[in-house]
Amino acid sequence: MTTRKIQSAKLRSAPFRRTRADHQVELTEDYVELIAELIDERGEARGTDIAMRLGVANATVAKTLKRLTDHGLVTQEPYRAIFLTGDGWKMAENGRRKHQLVENFLLALGVSAETARIDSEGIEHHVSVETLKAMARFMVRNPNN
Amino acid sequence: MTTRKIQSAKLRSAPFRRTRADHQVELTEDYVELIAELIDERGEARGTDIAMRLGVANATVAKTLKRLTDHGLVTQEPYRAIFLTGDGWKMAENGRRKHQLVENFLLALGVSAETARIDSEGIEHHVSVETLKAMARFMVRNPNN
DNA sequence: GAAAAAGTTTAGCATAGACTAAACCTTATG
DNA sequence: CATAAGGTTTAGTCTATGCTAAACTTTTTC
Numbered sequence: 001m002t003t004r005k006i007q008s009a010k011l012r013s014a015p016f017r018r019t020r021a022d023h024q025v026e027l028t029e030d031y032v033e034l035i036a037e038l039i040d041e042r043g044e045a046r047g048t049d050i051a052m053r054l055g056v057a058n059a060t061v062a063k064t065l066k067r068l069t070d071h072g073l074v075t076q077e078p079y080r081a082i083f084l085t086g087d088g089w090k091m092a093e094n095g096r097r098k099h100q101l102v103e104n105f106l107l108a109l110g111v112s113a114e115t116a117r118i119d120s121e122g123i124e125h126h127v128s129v130e131t132l133k134a135m136a137r138f139m140v141r142n143p144n145n
Numbered sequence: 146m147t148t149r150k151i152q153s154a155k156l157r158s159a160p161f162r163r164t165r166a167d168h169q170v171e172l173t174e175d176y177v178e179l180i181a182e183l184i185d186e187r188g189e190a191r192g193t194d195i196a197m198r199l200g201v202a203n204a205t206v207a208k209t210l211k212r213l214t215d216h217g218l219v220t221q222e223p224y225r226a227i228f229l230t231g232d233g234w235k236m237a238e239n240g241r242r243k244h245q246l247v248e249n250f251l252l253a254l255g256v257s258a259e260t261a262r263i264d265s266e267g268i269e270h271h272v273s274v275e276t277l278k279a280m281a282r283f284m285v286r287n288p289n290n
Numbered sequence: 291g292a293a294a295a296a297g298t299t300t301a302g303c304a305t306a307g308a309c310t311a312a313a314c315c316t317t318a319t320g
Numbered sequence: 321c322a323t324a325a326g327g328t329t330t331a332g333t334c335t336a337t338g339c340t341a342a343a344c345t346t347t348t349t350c
Contacts, residue, residue, distance in 0.1 A: 048327060055161055056309095057308075078315080079314090079315055119273050122160070130260045204341095207300085224298060224346065
């Protein structure tokens with residue numbers, strides 16, 4: 001009885017724990033995606049560009065990049081541009097694929113481009129593979145919109 | 146030229162700033178929603194129940210509740226149950242409505258109940274009114290599934 | 291009704307993410 | 321090529337969210 005109650009609570013707490021763990025990962029994904037984008041767009045990623053795009057102070061970016069470097073996603077030399085490691089590229093590509101899919105799905109749903117852009121940024125990190133597949137199916141069935 | 150670049154960066158940073166602002170609000174919404182649920186289910190909300198459901202330590206809940214009290218969403222007396230203020234109820238109802246809509250939408254999309262439950266918890270906080278409306282329209286068009 | 295169990299609070303600590311200010315390199319300009 | 325401008329890093333601070341351990345209050349049980 002007590003055991004069942006505890007287990008039930010544990011099961012019900014799963015989505016929340018998932019949400020909290022996501023937060024740890026979210027910013028990291030945003031950073032590597034953005035770095036990948038900057039490298040593609042202009043050949044290199046600099047701290048200032050990241051700070052501007054994220055709407056955040058330079059110092060914040062520097063601190064976060066140090067963490068990403070510790071976690072093996074990024075490499076940097078002092079006062080030089082920032083690069084992604086193999087793992088960093090993997091995460092970035094994965095994120096970009098998900099992001100694109102969610103954004104296109106929202107457009108197919110009939111949402112404005114502006115809203116699709118903003119909402120997909122937030123939703124991207126909370127969508128399971130199963131839901132991504134369902135979104136892809138929907139787009140196959142509704143190629144117009 | 147410089148101005149245009151800065152403005153463009155500001156525009157592009159909007160989704161990220163939105164995501165960060167959401168984070169501040171997310172946990173708060175989760176708490177008030179859960180408190181509302183507990184009150185409905187069993188007449189009162191206690192710290193331990195919240196801690197179990199969220200998968201978090203008692204002390205963490207106590208600390209967060211103090212913040213929610215400071216922010217005028219919750220009232221509590223030492224060693225007594227927790228109540229929502231008018232603002233707290235408003236936020237909880239709003240959250241529950243959004244949550245329900247997103248979960249039902251995912252089900253209508255063809256996602257499993259388990260995944261719909263988990264993903265809706267994460268997505269709920271990142272969906273704009275426009276997207277919610279689009280989801281509602283979709284469900285009207287696809288009442289089956 | 292006293293002792294044990296359960297629940298709640300407080301204290302102290304850690305990490306992540308944000309900031310400003312100041313120091314420090316690099317690049318651009320005159 | 322010296323200096324000014326701009327980009328980067330470091331130092332120090334703040335808030336939010338977590339934790340454990342210990343103190344304290346309430347409830348339950350015998």
